[in-house]
Amino acid sequence: MKSLDLDFVDEKKVPIPQTGRKSIAILIGAGFSAPKGYPIGNQMNNWLLNFDDSKISFSPSGELAVSKDGKTPQFQINGVLNAHQKYFIFCKRLIKEYAKAHNDEFDYEVFYDFIMSEEAKEERYQELCNDLCNEFENYDNFLYNVVHIYNQMAEYLLKDKDGKRFYDNEPFRIGHIDGYDGFLKYLSNLTDNYIINVHTLNHDLLFESFNKTEYINGKISDGFDEYGSEYYGNLIQENRTYHCRLERYTGRYNTPIRLFKLHGSLDYVPFYKTISNYIMIPERYVKIKWGMGASDIIKGRKSKIGYDISPFEYHADFLTGTTSKIQRYNEPLLFKKLFKKFKNNLQHAEKLIIIGYGCKDEGINEIIKENFDYTNKSVFIIDKYAGDTVVDFGKDIKAQICKIDVNDIRADLFT
Numbered sequence: 001m002k003s004l005d006l007d008f009v010d011e012k013k014v015p016i017p018q019t020g021r022k023s024i025a026i027l028i029g030a031g032f033s034a035p036k037g038y039p040i041g042n043q044m045n046n047w048l049l050n051f052d053d054s055k056i057s058f059s060p061s062g063e064l065a066v067s068k069d070g071k072t073p074q075f076q077i078n079g080v081l082n083a084h085q086k087y088f089i090f091c092k093r094l095i096k097e098y099a100k101a102h103n104d105e106f107d108y109e110v111f112y113d114f115i116m117s118e119e120a121k122e123e124r125y126q127e128l129c130n131d132l133c134n135e136f137e138n139y140d141n142f143l144y145n146v147v148h149i150y151n152q153m154a155e156y157l158l159k160d161k162d163g164k165r166f167y168d169n170e171p172f173r174i175g176h177i178d179g180y181d182g183f184l185k186y187l188s189n190l191t192d193n194y195i196i197n198v199h200t201l202n203h204d205l206l207f208e209s210f211n212k213t214e215y216i217n218g219k220i221s222d223g224f225d226e227y228g229s230e231y232y233g234n235l236i237q238e239n240r241t242y243h244c245r246l247e248r249y250t251g252r253y254n255t256p257i258r259l260f261k262l263h264g265s266l267d268y269v270p271f272y273k274t275i276s277n278y279i280m281i282p283e284r285y286v287k288i289k290w291g292m293g294a295s296d297i298i299k300g301r302k303s304k305i306g307y308d309i310s311p312f313e314y315h316a317d318f319l320t321g322t323t324s325k326i327q328r329y330n331e332p333l334l335f336k337k338l339f340k341k342f343k344n345n346l347q348h349a350e351k352l353i354i355i356g357y358g359c360k361d362e363g364i365n366e367i368i369k370e371n372f373d374y375t376n377k378s379v380f381i382i383d384k385y386a387g388d389t390v391v392d393f394g395k396d397i398k399a400q401i402c403k404i405d406v407n408d409i410r411a412d413l414f415t
Contacts, residue, residue: 016192016193018195018254018256021193021194021195021256022193022194022195022350023194023195023196023197023345023348023349023350024190024194024195024196024197024349024350024351024352024353025197025199025345025346025349025351025352025353025372026196026197026198026199026352026353026354026355027199027200027201027352027353027354027355027357027364027368028198028199028200028201028202028207028354028355028356028357029200029201029202029354029355029356029357029358030201030202030356030357030358031355031356031357031358031383031385032200032202032206032207032355032356032406033160033202033204033206033356034356035178035179035180035405035406035407036160036161036179036206037160037161037162038158038159038160038202038204038206039157039158041107041108041358044108044154044157045106045107045108047157048095048106048108048111048153048154048157049095049096049099049106051092051095051153053072053088053092054072055067055070055071055072056072056073056156057072057073057074057075057085057088058075058082058084058085058087058088058149058152059073059075059082059084060075060082060083060084061084061295062084062148062314063152063293063294063295063314063315064152064153064155064156064315066156083137083145084145084149086129086132086142087142087145087146087149088149089132090128090129090132090142090146091146091149091150091153093128093129094115094120094125094128094146095111097124097125097128098111098114098125101124108154108320109320109321109322109325110321110322111150112147112150112320112321112322112324113321113322113323113324115143115146115147115150116321116324120143121139121143125139126139129142148314148315151314151315151318151320152314152315154320155203155266155315155316155318158203158204158266160204160206165204165205165266165290166205166267166289166290167205167206167208167209167212168289168290169290170209170212171212172212172213172214173212173213173214174213174214175214177210177213177215179405179406179407180210180406180407181407182405182406182407182408182409182410183355183406183407183409184210184213184215184216185215185410186409186410186411187215187216187257188215188216189411190256191216191219191256191257192256194256194350195256195258196256196257196258197258197260197341197345197349198220198257198258198259198260199260199262199342199345200259200260200261200262200263201262201263201357201361201364202261202263203261203263203264203265203266203316203318204265204266205265205266205267207220207259208220208222208259216257218255219255219256219257220255220257220258220259221252221253221254221255221257221258221259222253222258222259222260222261223249223250223251223252223253223258223259223260224247224248224249224250224285224287225247225248225250225252226245226246226247229245229246229247229248230299230300230302231245231246231248231271231284231286231297231298231299231300232244232245232246232297232298232299232300232307233246233286233288233289233292233296233297233298234292234296234298235289235291235292235296236291237291243298244289244292246286246287246288246289246297247286247287248271248284248285248286248287249284249285249286249334249337251337260338260341260342260345261338262319262335262338262339262342262364263318263319263320263325264316264317264318264319264334264335265287265316265318266316266318267287267288267289267316268285268286268287268316268317268318268334269285269286269287269288269294269297269316269317270282270283270284270285270286270310270317270333270334271283271284271285271286271297271299271310272310272311273299273308273310274308280310282333283333284333285317285333285334288316294314294315294316295310295311295314297309297310298310319335322360322361322362325361325363326361326362326363329363339367342367342371343367343370343371346367346368346371346372347371347372347373349372349377350377351377351378351379351380351414352368352372352374352377352378352379352380353379353380353382353414354379354380354381354382354383354399355381355382355383355406355409356382356383356406357381357383357390358387358389358390359389359390359392359393359394360389365393365396368397369396369397372397374397374398374399375398378400378414379394379397379398379399379400380399380400380401380402380413380414381394381399381400381401381402382402382404382406382409383401383402383403384403384404384405385403386401386403
């Protein structure tokens with residue numbers, strides 16, 4: 001009898017090894033998260049200018065607290081405001097007075113730079129805290145402390161249309177992903193043959209949530225690892241405290257889709273270590289989880305019994321300000337590493353795809369111009385509402401502008 005070579009198993013596509021693959025660089029901005037309901041620039045400006053403080057307050061430890069019963073959290077003792085509550089009142093006044101001094105125009109990133117400027121020391125602003133200062137405080141003290149208040153106000157507003165920031169409680173999603181199907185299908189098709197380096201200027205956790213979809217299915221890595229980590233977070237639930245192991249930045253990217261959060265994230269927090277009495281320096285960036293505060297991180301002491309604590313952080317670390325954030329691009333602990341990878345990824349990318357970026361960050365624009373060979377390689381800008389700034393930058397880098405939604409992205413646009 002003649003032997004037949006029969007195979008009844010469906011043919012399965014075998015991805016090529018990641019080593020030696022060509023790469024594609026993607027840059028995403030605030031417009032990418034807009035379909036999920038995250039605020040874009042003008043919305044953030046308006047919400048901060050008219051900040052709704054009916055459900056929040058600041059604790060004596062300096063952390064923003066959100067109401068659980070619809071009423072403003074109360075931290076006053078005999079009606080006396082704590083220091084951070086006074087800084088909060090001052091911050092809201094400062095925002096209003098700044099806008100008044102600038103023809104009722106307010107930009108939340110420009111305002112952050114203003115806090116650090118000489119203009120902020122003018123008399124019209126100093127008068128805003130006269131009724132809040134005591135004999136041990138002055139205007140400089142208020143201005144210095146308004147930064148952590150302002151950052152937490154901005155962080156509070158960074159949530160989607162359902163009021164969510166974390167997505168780790170969502171089930172694995174199969175099929176349609178509202179607002180992102182086109183993009184995710186394109187990304188999925190690339191993963192067998194390319195390294196896709198995704199660089200985001202957003203602080204939200206939307207992109208990471210795609211890891212639990214049929215399209216991506218765990219193929220995103222962001223340089224953080226949990227395995228062998230000595231860092232833990234205190235998670236308090238129903239008066240019970242648990243120590244949960246946390247991911248820390250190791251710089252290991254081992255998947256086809258690699259995420260670089262250039263401006264930080266809502267879950268990135270630096271852990272500080274003690275080097276001598278009363279002196280602490282940042283040691284490593286750690287990712288907190290849902291239900292944890294930025295000051296809830298502890299570190300195991302290896303051979304010693306107990307934990308070290310890092311008590312300084314009020315909130316997650318993310319970059320803001322038009323010039324202030326550029327100054328932080330060279331911080332060695334994390335951001336210098338991320339930007340080095342950004343530049344290297346641009347230099348080796350076969351093409352560059354920009355999605356939802358308003359092209360207003362001069363530092364990012366210069367890095368693109370200096371490191372991506374736009375004369376000989378293709379650049380695509382996806383922005384349904386591309387304004388003059390986007391169009392002008394597109395001309396500078398010889399980009400093809402596609403005025404479509406993220407959901408309408410398809411492979412033939414980039415050929």
